[in-house]
Amino acid sequence: xxxxxxxxxxxxxxxxxxxxxxxxxxxxxxxxxxxxxxxxxxxxxxxxxxxxxxxxxxxxxxxxxxxxxxxxxxxxxxxxxxxxxxxxxxxxxxxxxxxxxxxxxxxxxxxxxxxxxxxxxxxxxxxxxxxxxxxxxxxxxxxxxxxxxxxxxxxxxxxxxxxxxxxxxxxxxxxxxxxxxxxxxxxxxxxxxxxxxxxxxxxxxxxxxxxxxxxxxxxxxxxxxxxxxxxxxxxxxxxxxxxxxxxxxxxxxxxxxxxxxxxx
Numbered sequence: 001x002x003x004x005x006x007x008x009x010x011x012x013x014x015x016x017x018x019x020x021x022x023x024x025x026x027x028x029x030x031x032x033x034x035x036x037x038x039x040x041x042x043x044x045x046x047x048x049x050x051x052x053x054x055x056x057x058x059x060x061x062x063x064x065x066x067x068x069x070x071x072x073x074x075x076x077x078x079x080x081x082x083x084x085x086x087x088x089x090x091x092x093x094x095x096x097x098x099x100x101x102x103x104x105x106x107x108x109x110x111x112x113x114x115x116x117x118x119x120x121x122x123x124x125x126x127x128x129x130x131x132x133x134x135x136x137x138x139x140x141x142x143x144x145x146x147x148x149x150x151x152x153x154x155x156x157x158x159x160x161x162x163x164x165x166x167x168x169x170x171x172x173x174x175x176x177x178x179x180x181x182x183x184x185x186x187x188x189x190x191x192x193x194x195x196x197x198x199x200x201x202x203x204x205x206x207x208x209x210x211x212x213x214x215x216x217x218x219x220x221x222x223x224x225x226x227x228x229x230x231x232x233x234x235x236x237x238x239x240x241x242x243x244x245x246x247x248x249x250x251x252x253x254x255x256x257x258x259x260x261x262x263x264x
Contacts, residue, residue: 001129002053002069002122002169003167003168003170003171003172003207003210004045004050004130004132004167004168004169004207004211005052005167005172005207005214006054007050007052007053007055007167008050008167008264009078009123009211010075010218011048011049011050011055012101013077014048014055014057014075014077014098015045015111016045016077017079017097017100017101017102018044018045018095018096018097018100018101018102018252019044019045019046019048019075020044020046020132021044021045021097021098021099021100022042022043022044022097023040023041023042023043023044023045023096023097024041024096024097024098025041025094025095025101026038026040026041026094026095026096027091027094028092028093028094028110029090029092029093031061031111031150033111033112034122036063036112036145037187039061039063040059040063040095041054042060042113043061044059044060045057045058045059045060045095046058046059049164050130050167051124051127051130052127052130052162052166052167053069053071053121053166053167054066054067054068054124055068055075055129055164056118057095057140058115059115062114062115062116063112063113063114063115064113064115064118065093065108065110065111065112066109066111066112066113066118066121066123067093067104067107067109067110067196068107068109068123069107070107070108070109071110072089072106072107073092073104073105073106073107073108073204074089074104074105074106074107074169075103075104075105075133076099076102076103076104076152076169077100077101077103077104078100078101078102078103079099079100080098080099080100080192082173083122084103085103085105085248086240087105087203089105089106090105090106091104091105092104092105092106092107092110093107093110093210096097097126100111100225105118112120116171119220126162126163126180127162127163127166128144128162128163128164128165128166129165129166130165130166130167131166131167131168131203131204131213132167132206132207132263133206136204136222138197138200138201138204139200140146141165141204142196142197143201145188145191145196145200146166146188146189146196149153149163150164150188151187151188151189152185152187152188152189153182153187153255154185154186154244155182155185155186155187155188156173156176156177156184156185156251156252156256157184157251158188159172159173159177159203160173160252161177165203167207168203168207168231170232170254170255170256171229171232171233172197172206172207172210172229173231173251173254173256174208174211174232174257174258175206175229175230175231175232176199176202176207176264177258177264178201178230178231178258178259179198179202179205179206180195180198180201180202180262181195181198181259181262181264182195182198182199182263182264183264184251184256184258184261191210191218204248206227207227209227210223210227212227213226213227213229214226230260231246231258232257233257234257235247235248235257236247239259239261239262241259241262242259242261242262243257243261244262245260246258246259246261247259248258
């Protein structure tokens, strides 16, 4: 399953295709959305915001398209002159400009809201701050860790809970806990200040590094270190920090990878 960094990179590609260009063709598969087709013609996509695994496509006329890919949904970009993708997926949304279109296939969770009310959407009300939100700071993450709703929860399950931080998922969970030198059975209330600081920092830095650099191959990448897995999917290999062999187990019904030598 894609996690926050992959969702954000996909949104970046969609923005590159249609941002601030007048819409020339709008199509929705679902009857309750059809009335919006003509309403949106001539208006522009002003931003595509990610909130965890949901996309919020904001339009210049004060409307926002809420979509969630769930298990099967996928967005595609179609440039002028290209034919529609040969796929068995069902087209759900088409937003086209004179030179490009963005297409959503197979998703079923699609709604249009007034932009000023979209924060009241039930899904957005349930999730925590987005881990890639540049305004989110380490101290805010630490405060969430110590809050009533999370301080007594085991880290292994909590880091998969979108109510804690939206956008975290299974590979990020493993990498965050390795970076913080922690095992998944710990609870925030039992960590000391150094551990809390390390965990809070890792929650943001690992996800943001993955978004910024994953897929880059230049070891001299000018923003600094590249993202690469330290433990995720590396069972049987040596931990680069302490040399112990990385182990695979299960946590919260998901594969989990850790180093028994330096995670305590």
